[in-house]
Amino acid sequence: MRKIKYKKGRKLQPYVLEYTGIHKSKESEMQLFVYDNFDLAEYEDFKDQDLDKYIDLKKTNWLNIHGLNNVELVKTIGSYFEIDNFMLADILNTTKRTKLEELPEMLFFNIKSLLPVEDSDNIKVEQISFLMKEGVLISFQEKRSDFFAHIRERIRLHSGLVRIKKADYLLYILLDAIMENFYITIENEEDKIEELINLSKNSADPIILEKIEKHRDNFNFLKRSIIPLRDSLYDIKSIKEDNLFNVMEADSFIFFTRLHQKSLELLEQIESDMGSLESASNFFFSAQTHKMNEIMKTLTIVSAIFIPLTFIVGVYGMNFEYMPELKYENGYYTIIGIMVFIGIMMVFYFKKRKWF
Known part of the structure; x- marks a missing residue:
């Protein structure tokens, strides 16, 4: 598991733009979706020099960037959309915790996406960042992944509300897709806890205790990742109460309230699972005694x-x-x-x- 050391991460000046992640061999790629209720234009292998040509602020524009190793590309995107350097630095610095930044005409949101590593007790981590302006949502991913494949299909097939709603609803369903990964990770951890409990009934091998401690670390890491997400989603309520932020429609706040409820459910599930893990540890020691x-x-x-x-x-x-x-x-x-x-x-x- 690649641990995110929020307090011990590499020290960078706020305005220094340098990618600190591990996917440094990934080439940067961009895709652009421009759509409304009636039309859809999709551009694969999109180039930054085509921004003026294809961005249409009368519609919803979703610019998705895979790979953050190309810092110059990130600077170009930042310059075109008038993004402050401190936000670009947060996009490139993957040691930062989940956060929400509200500016008069822009919303910045970054989040940790977690998934279990196949045939391992580790968890893989990827930082995903979002910038939302009027009519535009930009997503920054460290590498190409399948998190949003079903959302692209929904856009192409005009399924659900995604083509009817604006960029704020698109941000909601993208965040919802990332939060589903938390459920997958927790479910995977729960299956392994059940295996450990069964093993502890039939074996006194000390490796069982090592595995229990490993999964306790995983749950603590999950908890540290979800708590700032919960706080950020709660802060969106204050945006509604301020009544000054026009990028989000009034009827879209309810969707983010649902995400906040999901984050609470995830934390409650983690607390319950950590209790089960503690029970497994106690059972192991009781069996030994x-x-x-x-x-x-x-x-x-x-x-x-x-x-x-x-x-x-x-x-x-x-x-x-x-x-x-x-x-x-x-x-x-x-x-x-x-x-x-x-x-x-x-x-x-x-x-x-x-x-x-």
């Missing part, structure tokens, strides 16, 4: 049986000349019989008391 108690009980019973026998052996092992019973012809067999009888009776007594 129970196993140790069973071993100690067996050893104690064996020791208790041999205590009187050891006493008898000790008495007749003394080297006194005038000890009684030493001259008995069948004394050896008699003592052995008594010792066997004592042992049997003690086993019978322990069984009756259900001590084993």
